[in-house]
Amino acid sequence: MSTRQELSSEELHRRLEEAEDIIRAIRQGEIDALVIKSGAISGEEVFTLDGDTESYRSFMEAMDIGAAAFDDDGSLLYCNAALCDLVSVQPTQLSTNGFLAIFDETNRTVLRDALRHAKADKVSGELQFICNGKIRRLLFKASALKLGVNSAVAVTFTDITERILAEQDQEAERTALSILASAAEAVVVTDEVGIVSHANAAAVALTASDPVGMRFGEAFALDFKAATGLMQGDDFLALALAGQSIQGVEAEAPKGRTTQNVLVSAAPLRVAENQMKGAVVTLVDLSARKLAEKQQNLLMRELDHRVKNTLALVVSISNRTGASEDSIDGFRKAFTGRIHALAATHNVLADRSWSSIRLRELITTELSPFVQKYRKRFHIDGDDLEILPRAAVPLGLIIHELATNAAKYGALSVEEGSVTVTVDAEPEAGSRRITWRENGGPAVEEPSRRGFGRTVIERSLSYTAQGGAHLTFDRAGIQCEIRLPTEDISSTVG
Amino acid sequence: MADASGPKKLVLYIAGETPKSLAAIRNLEKICEVSLPGRYTVEVVDLKNNPQLAREHNIVAIPTLVRELPTPIRKIIGDLSDAEKVLVHLKVGDDQ
Numbered sequence: 001m002s003t004r005q006e007l008s009s010e011e012l013h014r015r016l017e018e019a020e021d022i023i024r025a026i027r028q029g030e031i032d033a034l035v036i037k038s039g040a041i042s043g044e045e046v047f048t049l050d051g052d053t054e055s056y057r058s059f060m061e062a063m064d065i066g067a068a069a070f071d072d073d074g075s076l077l078y079c080n081a082a083l084c085d086l087v088s089v090q091p092t093q094l095s096t097n098g099f100l101a102i103f104d105e106t107n108r109t110v111l112r113d114a115l116r117h118a119k120a121d122k123v124s125g126e127l128q129f130i131c132n133g134k135i136r137r138l139l140f141k142a143s144a145l146k147l148g149v150n151s152a153v154a155v156t157f158t159d160i161t162e163r164i165l166a167e168q169d170q171e172a173e174r175t176a177l178s179i180l181a182s183a184a185e186a187v188v189v190t191d192e193v194g195i196v197s198h199a200n201a202a203a204v205a206l207t208a209s210d211p212v213g214m215r216f217g218e219a220f221a222l223d224f225k226a227a228t229g230l231m232q233g234d235d236f237l238a239l240a241l242a243g244q245s246i247q248g249v250e251a252e253a254p255k256g257r258t259t260q261n262v263l264v265s266a267a268p269l270r271v272a273e274n275q276m277k278g279a280v281v282t283l284v285d286l287s288a289r290k291l292a293e294k295q296q297n298l299l300m301r302e303l304d305h306r307v308k309n310t311l312a313l314v315v316s317i318s319n320r321t322g323a324s325e326d327s328i329d330g331f332r333k334a335f336t337g338r339i340h341a342l343a344a345t346h347n348v349l350a351d352r353s354w355s356s357i358r359l360r361e362l363i364t365t366e367l368s369p370f371v372q373k374y375r376k377r378f379h380i381d382g383d384d385l386e387i388l389p390r391a392a393v394p395l396g397l398i399i400h401e402l403a404t405n406a407a408k409y410g411a412l413s414v415e416e417g418s419v420t421v422t423v424d425a426e427p428e429a430g431s432r433r434i435t436w437r438e439n440g441g442p443a444v445e446e447p448s449r450r451g452f453g454r455t456v457i458e459r460s461l462s463y464t465a466q467g468g469a470h471l472t473f474d475r476a477g478i479q480c481e482i483r484l485p486t487e488d489i490s491s492t493v494g
Numbered sequence: 495m496a497d498a499s500g501p502k503k504l505v506l507y508i509a510g511e512t513p514k515s516l517a518a519i520r521n522l523e524k525i526c527e528v529s530l531p532g533r534y535t536v537e538v539v540d541l542k543n544n545p546q547l548a549r550e551h552n553i554v555a556i557p558t559l560v561r562e563l564p565t566p567i568r569k570i571i572g573d574l575s576d577a578e579k580v581l582v583h584l585k586v587g588d589d590q
Contacts, residue, residue, distance in 0.1 A: 004559065010566075014566060018569055018571075020570055021569070021571050022554055022555045024571075025555055025571040026555065028572070030571070030573050030575070031514055031555040031556055031557060031558075031571065031572060031573070032510075032512045032513060032514040032515070033509035033514070033515070033541075033542075033555075033556035033557075034554060034555055034556065034558065035545060035548040035553050035554055035555075043545065043546050044541075044545035044546050044548050044549065046541050046542050046545050046556065047543055048509055048510070048512050048547075071513050071516070071517055073575075074519070075516070075517070075520060077511070077513050077516060078511070147513060150513040150514065151514060151516055152514075164559045219522075248572060326510040340543030371503070
């Protein structure tokens, strides 16, 4: 080496600059090793300033859990063999590609943020990555570490994939059990040989005692009446256990408090693809449905009956109106009026679901074609009555015929005429009398010919001995005494 | 500007896998790749195994980067984390 005197001032300047640069780098922690010339024989030696790196590495290698150290920039300084195993990567690959490359962008950001925050405080979190096509989850804890002059972050990694899977399995089982318990229908789960393993409260109600541990067939003893003996006892369960689904077979469950009609469905219980763990049987209570079907059939029959009655009535009205009217126009008017009268009563009854109709409402409805004109000259005295459909339809026709006649020839055909309807206070001999009385109309004479209107009035309520109507042709005005059978009056409204 | 004589050699002195050595390698790779593609080849000399190699360039502090050409020889001491400073040092005298 040259002596200082031999060096040019330029070289001296450069050396001074280098010496200053070394001191600055040491002060600023930019270097972590120095070359020391220890003697002529041993020559140069390297002293590192990064603390006892070897011992911390040995310690990390001895750990079972994955461990790594990262520098201030988040770059991997070192990772132990356990971590390489955990992420299934060779140590050389880790240093070449960088540890962060194992993760996707989202998880990389999580780890980067953690490394940044770990300088101030301990941080923990979860990471996931794909390893051999499967998601693996890591729990990590990061904290600051001083390596001699270098600040670093130490991170430990634990594989929690199995633990999370086990927790998910437990959660799934808890959910399945609570679904089973909250199902309104009876649900039964059996094992591969048909022994009941789970049964909810609705299912237990179909048996004599707790069915868990018993053979399904023995516990429920279902009777498949509609299956004509082809399917009995455990046969359908055997089908489900063989991998087939059976949908909606009707059966009787006789073991409960009462024998119940149920709709049975069964399906194999698959826990994974091609792996069966038993069967799931659902038993839907059919009692309510059977009752509804019965009610519907009843209604259908009732409707059929009413339609037939009404058609017979229409045919009869048509025939009789034809026989008593002289012209087509006369027929059309009389026939249409009667059909409308029939329809008006039907409408009111239909609005009340065919329960009953009030007498005043019936009269108002039937008089509606005339009511504008005659309201002031029409009076109803006495109680109102709730009349059942059987009497309401003929009474409607009678009122229609009386009103039509009054408007054409009677009290309502002149200005000074009036009509009073009186309802007797008490029933008599099984009927309630309603009197239609006309006053102030033209003088009345009994007609020579007996028209259909009169027939309707006198016969319509004669379906029973307690019903009927009688016309009296008083000179002062027509009077009609109508006897309404009390059995067709549901109540009296005061 | 690329020299017609081809890429020039840089020598980076490190000491095993100390954090600053690893950081210097990483930083230099990034600088060469991003700012000086094709202009330099890098030789990494690990003084931990062969400390006597420090003699050639009279290395005292590690890591140190040495640019031999063009003369005069230049040393950049530290982990090369200040990319601008490294570029200024590498380019001095380069265009002459």
